[in-house]
């Protein structure tokens with residue numbers, strides 16, 4: 001099987017700071033991959049390079065065998081890369097329904113969604129548990145529900161690779177549980193790249209985990225391997241995981 005996504009020698013330098021430092025990375029189709037690491041490790045910068053929000057300083061990104069390093073973000077969305085932002089990117093004054101409708105329209109314009117607008121919106125809202133809030137103003141939703149709305153907007157883009165950046169931040173314990181089920185369901189027809197600080201969520205969901213530290217890959221492996229890795233414990237896990 002060939003990887004869906006690879007990065008080779010991927011690097012991002014901000015002034016004197018190397019935020020992502022020569023990262024070689026590969027994700028297989030259908031995988032749920034978690035990227036973890038201490039604050040400032042370079043996780044958000046790394047996924048921003050993958051989705052095209054930031055240009056790399058050097059290195060290469062391939063998606064489905066194709067070199068996408070120079071492609072603008074909107075072209076990557078068309079290829080099936082969707083990124084839910086760490087900072088809520090919903091339109092506060094539009095309804096929940098209309099926010100998702102914008103994503104469905106975009107997908108329909110690319111002919112990647114051929115059903116009705118309403119079916120596309122309601123399917124994404126049902127999967128995220130937001131169907132009952134379709135007519136609410138997005139800005140009036142609780143923070144956790146706004147995060148779910150972002151996931152619904154990401155799903156409406158019908159991605160092959162869904163990048164979730166700290167999706168459980170601000171969710172209650174019950175919401176985290178349903179979110180975990182949702183990610184498993186999403187992974188039945190998409191590949192998931194998950195940046196997450198909540199270690200129980202990471203350990204429950206990820207097939208494999210990549211640990212970044214100071215922009216470099218410190219370790220990579222199954223949840224069991226990462227849990228047992230002494231270098232990871234020293235850099236990170238000891239402080240945050242039970």
Ligand SMILES: Nc1ncnc2c1ncn2[C@@H]1O[C@H](COP(=O)(O)OP(=O)(O)OP(=O)(O)O)[C@@H](O)[C@H]1O
Nearest residue numbers: 014017018019037038039040041042043044045046
């Ligand atoms: N636009 C930017 N300009 C300058 N420095 C930046 C910029 N974006 C990020 N950095 C720096 O790059 C480093 C990596 O940041 P990044 O946000 O990618 O880390 P992170 O692992 O996602 O952290 P967190 O877990 O806190 O979100 C940090 O030192 C940060 O201050």
